[in-house]
Amino acid sequence: MTDTETSRPVGSILRDWRERRRLTQLVLSSQAGVSARHLSFIETGRARPTSAMIIRLSECLEVPLRQRNTMLLAGGHAPAYPQNRLPDAPMSAVNDAINRILDAHTPYPAVVVDRHWELVAGNPAVDVLTAGSAPHLLEPPVNVLRLSLHPDGMAPRIANLGQWRGHLLARLQREADVTADPDLAQLLDELRGYPGGEEADATDTAALLVPLRIRTDAAELSMFSTTTVFGTPRDVTLAEIAIESFYPSDSATAEFFRR
Structure with missing residues (x-):
């Protein structure tokens, strides 16, 4: 996933990460503590996930912090993880x-x-x-x-x-x-x-x-x-x-x- 993907729906990005991790919706929903139906709605765009939900799902998927920010932006939320240079x-x-x-x-x-x-x-x-x-x-x-x-x-x-x-x-x-x-x-x-x-x-x-x-x-x-x-x-x-x-x-x- 690249930083330019903020133009893609957040559900589509989440689905890509789930498939990359070779997890079914049932397994991921169980790990995240949400229903498989709700996860399916998120992936298809029928439900808009909160920032907390995006973070919870990305943690289960072990998504790198940079790409978590990308997903948050794609979902209409502010990035949750700062990015400072070492000299800062x-x-x-x-x-x-x-x-x-x-x-x-x-x-x-x-x-x-x-x-x-x-x-x-x-x-x-x-x-x-x-x-x-x-x-x-x-x-x-x-x-x-x-x-x-x-x-x-x-x-x-x-x-x-x-x-x-x-x-x-x-x-x-x-x-x-x-x-x-x-x-x-x-x-x-x-x-x-x-x-x-x-x-x-x-x-x-x-x-x-x-x-x-x-x-x-x-x-x-x-x-x-x-x-x-x-x-x-x-x-x-x-x-x-x-x-x-x-x-x-x-x-x-x-x-x-x-x-």
Whole structure:
């Protein structure tokens, strides 16, 4: 769903999300505590839902906050979730917390990305990963996935490119499916067109973690990553931010970063 969908009836948008989540009207109505008849009336436009009803249904459907605002506008209501930039005063505490997390993770790499995987912030150790990448890929806005898999980016130095590429594409596919974001779908198509390894390598179920193995002038580094998101966010920007932190997979990599 896109922000331009406010011109569509709210019932039609709700139906699309219900079908995307593969729920019947009976199941969704039971979860939301409304009658299946009333839900059917909402979807067909015979009943106008209140803002509270739209929020309740969107929570059951796990609709992202940005798209919940879209549905509220489509239903003739004001958005319920603010959207502040990180430098704005209401986000100062969050911005400080993010900077502390990045600093605390040093000497290992960590980045902050938005909903489209564009770089919001990073610590100095990220330079180890991006060294040698083409300047045009490092000009803002930097897309972290594009930088990783582009043949002029990190890709030539990734020793297990097929496995890492498959891992990233599978993750992006899941996010595109869950959010229905056309920009993510477009990014997925772009990245699939890049050369480099077989995606099937990422289906190795014997591996508990998919490592990133990247070559440097000094050594081949092996790392795994974790994703941190903020719990129960009520701001659109905050809900769409993730912190990707890399940790050494072996003692040699740990020693490299400590030096």
